Amino acid sequence: MKIHALTLSILMSNAALAIDVEHTTTPIVIDGVAESAWDKTTWQPMPYLMDGSLPNSDKDFKGRYKLLWDENTLYLQADITDDVLIDTHPDPTEKYWDDDALEIFIDSDASGGNHQFNHTAFAYHIGLDNQAADFGSDKKPHLYTEHLVSNWKRNTVAPYNITWEVAIKLYPNDYQEGAKNTPLKLTAKQVIGFMLAYCDNDGSKVREHFMGSHEVQPVNGDRNRGFIDADVFGKITLLSRK
Numbered sequence: 001m002k003i004h005a006l007t008l009s010i011l012m013s014n015a016a017l018a019i020d021v022e023h024t025t026t027p028i029v030i031d032g033v034a035e036s037a038w039d040k041t042t043w044q045p046m047p048y049l050m051d052g053s054l055p056n057s058d059k060d061f062k063g064r065y066k067l068l069w070d071e072n073t074l075y076l077q078a079d080i081t082d083d084v085l086i087d088t089h090p091d092p093t094e095k096y097w098d099d100d101a102l103e104i105f106i107d108s109d110a111s112g113g114n115h116q117f118n119h120t121a122f123a124y125h126i127g128l129d130n131q132a133a134d135f136g137s138d139k140k141p142h143l144y145t146e147h148l149v150s151n152w153k154r155n156t157v158a159p160y161n162i163t164w165e166v167a168i169k170l171y172p173n174d175y176q177e178g179a180k181n182t183p184l185k186l187t188a189k190q191v192i193g194f195m196l197a198y199c200d201n202d203g204s205k206v207r208e209h210f211m212g213s214h215e216v217q218p219v220n221g222d223r224n225r226g227f228i229d230a231d232v233f234g235k236i237t238l239l240s241r242k
Contacts, residue, residue, distance in 0.1 A: 032153030107193025
């Protein structure tokens with residue numbers, strides 16, 4: 001079997017960034033305040049440029065994150081340094097990628113493939129209003145805020161970083177738009193496709209920076225592939241309870 005060189009490069013890059021996720025028995029309160037349960041896991045960086053220009057990491061943008069899980073939920077805590085917060089589109093389904101937004105990519109069975117206009121994977125764009133948007137099968141943006149709980153707080157001392165917490169429910173590949181869909185139960189040793197990114201706008205009509213947790217090999221110079229192709233996600237493995 002022959003493997004295309006680009007595909008092999010992507011697989012090798014993302015395999016190197018596979019992450020083990022600790023189980024938590026302590027309820028995580030999604031309030032933008034990190035409780036002690038987060039102390040059991042380690043920070044992961046968001047160093048990769050996915051679109052735009054590279055920001056100044058001292059103040060313009062710098063990000064890192066942690067993950068935990070329980071039987072019903074994947075938990076995310078992101079620590080974001082961003083000197084300017086922008087949300088210029090009141091409609092959360094309009095050009096949400098050009099406002100400041102936390103973008104969570106989830107492929108519940110790590111099967112990969114094109115997901116731009118289907119739900120074999122999701123690219124949740126969570127705005128500063130904590131609403132989550134992605135494209136549906138009708139090729140139009142929709143809100144999927146009911147899939148998650150999101151909350152953030154900005155610290156009042158320099159560097160004024162944001163603590164952003166999200167609790168995410170995962171869904172199977174047969175998710176149907178407008179139907180009653182049952183979230184998955186999470187289990188130990190489950191492998192999930194995952195990537196995290198941040199859209200950063202400092203006052204322009206479009207975002208200036210788009211930084212992510214995983215290196216994406218460009219296609220015709222384009223690294224902004226996560227909202228199209230779940231093959232560029234990394235992988236996380238849910239660890240057994242301790």
